[in-house]
Amino acid sequence: MITTLSGETFLKMKNDLSFVIDFELNIFEHQSTPSPNIPLRDLYYLAANLKDLVKQETLYGPTLVQIPTPKFYVFYNGTIAMKDEVTYRLSDMFKKKVESPSVELIVTALNINIGHNKDLTEACKALKGYSIFVTKVRKYIKEVEAEYNSSHAISLNLMADNKDIMKTLIATAIEISIDECIQEDILKDFFTDYRKEIIEVGVHEYSFERHM
Template identity: 30%
Template sequence: MGKNKGKRSHTKHVFVQKKYRDALFRRIFNEKSVLLELYNALNQTDYDDADELIFYTIDDVIYLGYKNDVSFIVRGTLNLYEHQSTLNPNMPIRGLIYFGKQYESYIKQNNLNIYGKKLLSLPFPQFVIFYNGVEPLEDNKDYIELHLSDAFICAESNHLTTNAAPRQPVVTTDMPVSDIDVPDSAAQNTSSPISTRPCLECTARVYNINYGHNQELMARCRTLEEYSILIGRISSNVRNGIPLEPAADAAVQECIRNGILKDFLIKHRSEVVGMLLEEFDMDEYIKMERRDSYEDGHEDGLAEGKRLEQLHVVHNLFQKSIPAENCADLLNENTDFVNKIYSLCHAHPDWSDEDIDNALKEK
């Protein structure tokens, strides 16, 4: 690997679209030392030479409708790391096609002879999805696996019989990528009915990186934890009724003040908010807010519900020591309304939203 130090390998264009976005996750982890930190955290290794890591990416394209986040080779492993805010059950299919293209490129670049009598040595594939969407993973777990074989048409529909029960998705709390099932040689050499074992498999290992999940992994990779904190603060701001752009900007400023991704955010601040606006799945939050509003009994009084929601947000911002003028700007709200709430909060710091609302109605 020494002769490849410091280089990037690239495959040819695949399914090219002119417009694509460079995800914030990809931008953060596109630095070798930071990416190696993440690799070590997942695999519980302690490699310290970032120059051993070789980026192995698809050049300037969206692949199958999505630009891959980070792909690289290190210590004989070919790794594809993707960030997802919406869980996609077809990730193993995309992984299969992606790895096929990568191996094709690897074979050509290394002048390997697939028609020779000697068994070739190929880098070991690892496919990891970092998920931070609104909806929880199955059973609110930290980790699940998605399998290509779950997409295959049932063998019974092809008039093949099998007694094998359908496999359920693998769900566990936290499994390192290095925990890979490798069948023993006896099992590999034992014949089995064609209907029970497909000749292809691709496993996508999905980690929930919403703040509070996979805490052991976060403890091993501080950068991943700080990314999770940033996204979590944006989510919290949006839930509190702050429009997306000021919610993102406020979260970025707060993180800089608290030393969260500070150097990165200062360096790329002009780009980061724009990237977050493109990535943030506002539709999911709108659905969630509607669901929460329904559960809270506000569906019959939308105007009243909106007023109470704004009151709650203003109250929260007061508790975070956000000046009244800034609060009004963030919410695009009437200054008088904000000032009245702030005055009551100053006079009665222990009051609840309901107490403040009752006082406003009496005025």
């Protein structure tokens, strides 16, 4: 059962997926920036999900209400170095540390950049293809920036401050990366079918990443 929340999201794009399988509520997110605050965000997300899944009136009765077991994961593919696996805990955010917190939420962050978590990426064709694609995009962004800088004699700082220029360069890098992935049979059908959407989302994502 898909339980991904609807409504407005950051940058008007979804970077989360929630579903119930075998009585487990699995909540996955994608991040390109390490964030120790993810447990609190997931606590909000969990509460909203359970509110949709459980009828409020049943909570006041004598019968135990059973809920799916929550599990939280983050797929990380940013440029800041990170171990293959990092654990974030809600209790790490508490100002006052206690030995046995009354509330705890644990999130497992998995680095899916090329060279990390090889067993996972080899087992999942989509994750591996996505990681390869992101690596290509970052490579070509640097190359098209350097080429533009060389041909227009404009400083990198001024170029970075011009949003229209940057969006054009990022879109170019994404298009080159998509073409390469199709040629190399990396998620070929996906890139062929959703080329326009991937470019639009990619420009938003990489523009935001640079802004941050």
